Amino acid sequence: MRLDITDDGAEEIARRSRGTPRVSNRLLKRVRDFALVWEDGVVTQTIAREALNRLEVDPIGLDQIDQKALKTIIEVFAGGPVGLDTLAATIGEESVTLEDVVEPFLLQMGFLQRTPRGRMATVRAYQHFGFSLPQNRTDSGLFPDR
Template sequence: MSETKANDVQDFTPTSLRHLIGNDHVRQQVQVALDAAFEDQVRFCDCLLTGPPGMGKSSLANVIAHELATALHETLGQSISGPAELNALLLNAKDGELIHIDEVHELATEQQTALFICLDQRKLLVTNQKGALSIPLANFSLLLSTTDPHKVLSPLRDRMKMTLELAYLTADELTEVVHQRGRALGWSLGVGVTSEIAIRGRGTPRIALRILQSARRVSRSEGESEITLAHLRRACELDRIDNLGLTNQEQKYLELLGEGPTRLNVLASCLGMPSKTVSEVIEPFLIRSGVVIKDNGGRRTLTKSGMDHLSDLRMNQV
């Protein structure tokens, strides 16, 4: 690998199921589906890929294409603004190839409806001045990725033969992800770097790899070839990420709760952001990690671990 290609964590992407770490149940589902497709000499089954952001849904789609040794046609749901874009996507795919629509929940209702009708009939109905024209579609496979499956129309969801549900990784799995990426890029990682990144990675490969990239940036700014714990901690200091992986806004949220149970609208007002942003962006990880709980009255309260973490934050600020 050239020096130029070793500058970014995205310069390496998995190409085999053996490269994927965590979510063993999903890997087994895909392996069985691949084996069945090869045995029966049929196309890969249509799949719905779900899970939180940054879990590797696009990487999984890429791996499936590599395992099948076939072309992958990728686009974002919000990029398909009308029938012309959808028609072009469907018509470009050949037999046995894959179409991957990421963030399919952003696809307009009309286009989602057109999509499941096309799947049913395996043809495209195009209306022009001379009337309706029926165009046969190739025998491609469809992969749909989403973080919000409830926003995908039920008829479209139901036509997916398999659902692949990606979940958060454990700290050990995330350590392995960071180690694998660093090794593939030829980066030298000091003792303890991978495990400390994993602690801050919130169970999400994308976040862990972003921290790794930040640590390498600090290392290279000092002319060093090895990424050390000192580089990592300096990177986190610059990005204002604490030792639990909390962002600056999340830390401010904890400070507010340090005064006692507080309602969402009060927290949002103090943070200067809409309540929906607080509940959908700031709170999810804090609640998932057991730092914050909500009572029946909707008030937010620090747990014992949350109070301990806040104490640590305050001590570090002294």
């Protein structure tokens, strides 16, 4: 793949790539397509940021399905706990996809906690989306110092 990219553009893509080369390559290809249309093929930080925002990849790498899963746990299920199958049915995804693709990153980032009763959004997830923590939640989350 022939690509003109600035250091800042590469850093923007890397920051949102979850530290995973496969994700980085996928995002790079998508951003390159945007750059070909908007900037004669040069990937700058501005182009990368705009393209990734349009692709709904937030600044820490949460994509549309990650955000949808977390926001559903918070808004529909009051932060949880909620069973995997129930969550999957609510957001229209397969349970296997949530368990194998979505959950590992959310757990790693400290946004999701697995309990015997189901999945729960952590304090960090509430903070990331700017939601107030419900009064009945007293936990400090999986990684309280993050």
